[in-house]
Amino acid sequence: MSTPTVPLEPVEVADGYRAGRTLPLRVELVRQLKRRRTLVMGAILALLPFVLVIAFAIGGTPDGGPDNNRVNLMDTATASGANFAAVNLFVSAGFLLVIPVALFCGDTVASEAGWSSLRYLLAAPVPRMRLLWSKLMVGLGLSLAAMVLLPVVALTVGTVAYGWGPLHIPTGGALDPGTAAQRLVVVVAYLFVSQLVTAGLAFWLSTRTDAPLGAVGGAVGLTIVGNVLDAVTALGDWRHFLPAHWQFAWADAIQPDPEWSGMIQGASVSVTYALVLFALAFRGFVRKDVVS
Secondary structure: OOOOOOOOOOOOOOOOOOHHHOOOHHHHHHHHHOOHHHHHHHHHHHHHHHHHHHHHHHHOOOOOOOOOOOOOHHHHOOOOHHHHHHHHHHHHHOOOOHHHHHHHHHHHHHHHHHOOOHHHHHOOOOOHHHHHHHHHHHHHHHHHHHHHHHHHHHHHHHHHHHOOOOEEOOOOOEEOHHHHHHHHHHHHHHHHHHOHHHHHHHHHHHOOOOOHHHHHHHHHHHHHHHHHHHOOHHHHHHHHHOHHHHOOHHHHHHOOOOOOHHHHHHHHHHHHHHHHHHHHHHHHHHHOOOOO
16 A cells, blocks of 8 residues: 655745855855964965075075986076076975865864854755855865965065076076966966865865864875875886876976976876865765764
């Protein structure tokens, strides 16, 4: 005998309520900008160029180290402001720039759960998809701002310390200041895309735990594991599927004749992983029983 179906009554919605207008991006952005970790992270990135200038002033002109016949980007750090900006990106791309991405994307949802305010946000009522979308966009926006802040400050500090001039390429040749500035924009854009994997890991973990440190630390730890695996040459071509394998492909953009194939492959790998992780985060959070 079939069970009779009961028609669902329409859900009453308060006058003026619009789900798409809850938790606006500007509100979430102001909330995140006021947090101490945002200010501290910005201060660290802004201070790095000053630290390097002092280090070069104390240590003298960079050289090739034990192998003086080998010339690398670090050797040209004091050639111009553009070179100094490129060196700042070089020394920070492997680890330092990973931290703000993991912090801004991994702390965002987990911190609300840790403060026991997540359920109150959802009861406002803020739709879950809207909440995640706002937090993800602000997290990615702050990550991009961090990556832009470092080269902008480095270019300014380097120009004051070493003068405005062409970007000298270690292998020979130079790029005029206008072209160098355009190439540095390309480098920053690629670094941001390459860090989307870390952002995806951090954001997914943030929806799975109530501990912000666990989400941030987990994303940073897995990124380090990727770097370690990439150093294992025995893996051969399997390393091409690791985002870490392409993290310095941006160096091809600061050549007289830029080579784009490495950056295209690296961006493809990063975006693919990131889309999967973002999808898992949204799918899991929509079905999650939020009690914190």
